[in-house]
Amino acid sequence: xxxxxxxxxxxxxxxxxxxxxxxxxxxxxxxxxxxxxxxxxxxxxxxxxxxxxxxxxxxxxxxxxxxxxxxxxxxxxxxxxxxxxxxxxxxxxxxxxxxxxxxxxxxxxxxxxxxxxxxxxxxxxxxxxxxxxxxxxxxxxxxxxxxxxxxxxxxxxxxxxxxxxxxxxxxxxxxxxxxxxxxxxxxxxxxxxxxxxxxxxxxxxxxxxxxxxxxxxxxxxxxxxxxxxxxxxxxxxxxxxxxxxxxxxxxxxxxxxxxxxxxxxxxxxxxxxxxxxxxxxxxxxxxxxxxxxxxxxxxxxxxxxxxxxxxxxxxxxxxxxx
Amino acid sequence: xxxxxxxxxxxxxxxxxxxxxxxxxxxxxxxxxxxxxxxxxxxxxxxxxxxxxxxxxxxxxxxxxxxxxxxxxxxxxxxxxxxxxxxxxxxxxxxxxxxxxxxxxxxxxxxxxxxxxxxxxxxxxxxxxxxxxxxxxxxxxxxxxxxxxxxxxxxxxxxxxxxxxxxxxxxxxxxxxxxxxxxxxxxxxxxxxxxxxxxxxxxxxxxxxxxxxxxxxxxxxxxxxxxxxxxxxxxxxxxxxxxxxxxxxxxxxxxxxxxxxxxxxxxxxxxxxxxxxxxxxxxxxxxxxxxxxxxxxxxxxxxxxxxxxxxxxxxxxxxxxx
Numbered sequence: 001x002x003x004x005x006x007x008x009x010x011x012x013x014x015x016x017x018x019x020x021x022x023x024x025x026x027x028x029x030x031x032x033x034x035x036x037x038x039x040x041x042x043x044x045x046x047x048x049x050x051x052x053x054x055x056x057x058x059x060x061x062x063x064x065x066x067x068x069x070x071x072x073x074x075x076x077x078x079x080x081x082x083x084x085x086x087x088x089x090x091x092x093x094x095x096x097x098x099x100x101x102x103x104x105x106x107x108x109x110x111x112x113x114x115x116x117x118x119x120x121x122x123x124x125x126x127x128x129x130x131x132x133x134x135x136x137x138x139x140x141x142x143x144x145x146x147x148x149x150x151x152x153x154x155x156x157x158x159x160x161x162x163x164x165x166x167x168x169x170x171x172x173x174x175x176x177x178x179x180x181x182x183x184x185x186x187x188x189x190x191x192x193x194x195x196x197x198x199x200x201x202x203x204x205x206x207x208x209x210x211x212x213x214x215x216x217x218x219x220x221x222x223x224x225x226x227x228x229x230x231x232x233x234x235x236x237x238x239x240x241x242x243x244x245x246x247x248x249x250x251x252x253x254x255x256x257x258x259x260x261x262x263x264x265x266x267x268x269x270x271x272x273x274x275x276x277x278x279x280x281x282x283x284x285x286x287x288x289x290x291x292x293x294x295x296x297x298x299x300x301x302x303x304x305x306x307x308x309x310x311x312x313x314x315x316x317x318x319x320x321x322x
Numbered sequence: 323x324x325x326x327x328x329x330x331x332x333x334x335x336x337x338x339x340x341x342x343x344x345x346x347x348x349x350x351x352x353x354x355x356x357x358x359x360x361x362x363x364x365x366x367x368x369x370x371x372x373x374x375x376x377x378x379x380x381x382x383x384x385x386x387x388x389x390x391x392x393x394x395x396x397x398x399x400x401x402x403x404x405x406x407x408x409x410x411x412x413x414x415x416x417x418x419x420x421x422x423x424x425x426x427x428x429x430x431x432x433x434x435x436x437x438x439x440x441x442x443x444x445x446x447x448x449x450x451x452x453x454x455x456x457x458x459x460x461x462x463x464x465x466x467x468x469x470x471x472x473x474x475x476x477x478x479x480x481x482x483x484x485x486x487x488x489x490x491x492x493x494x495x496x497x498x499x500x501x502x503x504x505x506x507x508x509x510x511x512x513x514x515x516x517x518x519x520x521x522x523x524x525x526x527x528x529x530x531x532x533x534x535x536x537x538x539x540x541x542x543x544x545x546x547x548x549x550x551x552x553x554x555x556x557x558x559x560x561x562x563x564x565x566x567x568x569x570x571x572x573x574x575x576x577x578x579x580x581x582x583x584x585x586x587x588x589x590x591x592x593x594x595x596x597x598x599x600x601x602x603x604x605x606x607x608x609x610x611x612x613x614x615x616x617x618x619x620x621x622x623x624x625x626x627x628x629x630x631x632x633x634x635x636x637x638x639x640x641x642x643x644x
Contacts, residue, residue, distance in 0.1 A: 214568045214569075215568055218566065218568070233568055233571075233572065234572075236568055236569060236572070239568075240567065240568050240569035241565055241566065241567050241568065241569075242565070242566055242568060243563055243564070243565055243566070244540065244563065244564055244565070244566040244578070245562065245563050246536045246537055246540070246555055246558055246562050246563065246564060246580050247536075247558060247562035247563075249555075249578075249579075249580040250555065250556075250558070250580035250581060250582050251582070251585065252580075253579075253580070253581045253582060253585075253586070254579070254580060255577055255578065255579040255580075256566070256571075256577065256578045256579075257571075257575075257576070257577040257578075258568050258571040258572035258574075258575070258576065258577075259572060259575045260572050260573070260575065263573070263575070264575070
């Protein structure tokens with residue numbers, strides 16, 4: 001099959017399309033003929049050698065895909081060859097075929113094209129599991145998301161807005177802030193010009209913060225929390241070790257959570273996917289939540305797609321078609 | 323009324339018994355004639371000037387008491403003058419009379435003397451709210467408590483053991499460790515001689531840690547967490563600012579929570595007290611959980627009681643009688 005192969009670890013140029021053996025679905029697994037996949041920041045870390053696949057996962061990069069069911073492994077029920085699907089993957093998405101544990105297979109939401117559907121699994125599962133299942137965002141809560149114009153950010157703004165939370169989003173340019181506002185952010189903050197802590201605390205602080213920066217934002221995120229606020233860290237673009245002001249956290253009865261979707265056991269991922277299908281897909285089907293696709297490129301342009309992701313010039317997702 | 327008066331901030335010697343005006347219960351409040359109160363570490367901080375009472379609370383030290391209902395404020399139902407009670411207080415316990423919001427009044431559990439009942443409210447409410455209501459300790463979980471022989475520790479060991487958790491307790495002497503074991507700790511760890519991280523991680527890590535040290539233990543507590551473990555910090559005897567290894571926390575999908583009972587709004591305290599009466603009092607009544615009283619001293623010995631608390635030579639609670 002066609003698949004993205006890495007000649008080593010390093011810059012985007014190590015990636016190119018080559019040939020690998022077709023994978024075979026085991027018991028409880030489904031073989032998907034991939035129509036599209038999408039680029040995640042974790043993919044760029046894996047390419048650099050910083051984020052190895054979990055045990056048992058494909059060595060091929062790619063955490064999500066859309067496509068059609070090509071074969072069913074032993075004991076799989078509820079799906080048929082030819083079904084259009086999208087899927088959350090532990091790896092292997094940058095390829096013509098990928099094997100998926102059945103619990104991570106989801107239908108394509110109504111009103112979304114098969115190609116666009118590749119842009120949904122990672123952001124929908126990440127935002128839904130962290131902001132809603134773990135941090136319990138409620139209507140009327142104040143919600144702050146950093147990197148509001150990225151893939152995660154654009155989904156987080158839409159889902160939080162659909163929940164009637166008050167949404168604060170940070171980004172680094174006027175165009176990105178405009179995109180955040182258009183998606184439903186009530187307050188947009190250019191982090192190059194304004195201190196988000198001032199903006200959020202002037203309004204009472206954030207009940208939930210979704211953070212992709214880690215160490216460099218830890219102190220200010222704790223400052224920006226409301227009483228009983230929850231800081232959920234899902235990325236460490238600003239480093240891994242930061243000073244925690246426990247007294248500040250204690251005065252707020254706050255919580256700092258750090259999570260990762262990829263390392264979760266299959267049962268957890270299946271529960272998250274099921275909850276996403278129940279809670280997020282209807283919002284996609286009725287147009288409340290849209291896949292935000294910055295650009296769609298052929299798989300052969302994978303190196304350029306990674307370079308674009310690392311430039312942070314995109315708004316929303318970068319999709320690759322097979 | 324007789325009450326402990328502080329001549330200033332400083333050592334135990336600033337405390338003595340004097341006279342203050344009787345307080346009057348407002349709407350929704352009850353006046354309690356105090357029979358006994360108990361010493362908490364927070365009391366010693368307040369005496370030193372580090373932990374001022376929350377707005378509206380009595381300036382008199384004392385976070386819990388037992389006694390009899392002496393008068394009912396407007397609109398109070400369900401209690402009668404003469405009822406034996408114990409209570410969680412925002413302050414004012416070191417006095418002959420104290421005013422209590424009715425939601426913080428609890429019956430004396432069956433089988434416990436009125437004097438012993440003064441040793442229960444703070445530890446029962448703190449442990450129940452943090453370990454069970456917030457951190458959700460479940461049967462079979464591994465639970466680590468630091469300072470296992472203190473007031474909080476002795477209650478935490480008993481409640482976690484009653485829940486069929488595997489209980490790890492740290493303390494600093496053989497006598498204290500023996501007390502922890504007698505109360506139900508499965509594994510006792512002398513922190514002067516052993517690294518608790520090694521002991522707990524050898525068994526899979528702690529699902530819940532109840533910590534009173536704060537900064538000095540932060541890094542090692544995160545190391546000691548199991549996957550999806552929760553570290554609940556309720557004291558900062560080891561400092562307020564510590565380095566958080568976000569990467570370590572993220573790999574475990576862990577959470578760091580910091581909380582305080584005293585600053586919670588009255589509604590929260592009422593909900594906690596109600597849950598304690600429902601869940602903890604039956605365990606006290608059937609003898610599963612006992613108030614652990616190190617010593618009972620007259621209120622006039624308040625300075626000696628504070629000195630004893632600060633020596634950390636006690637096991638369990640230090641009770642003061644009126």
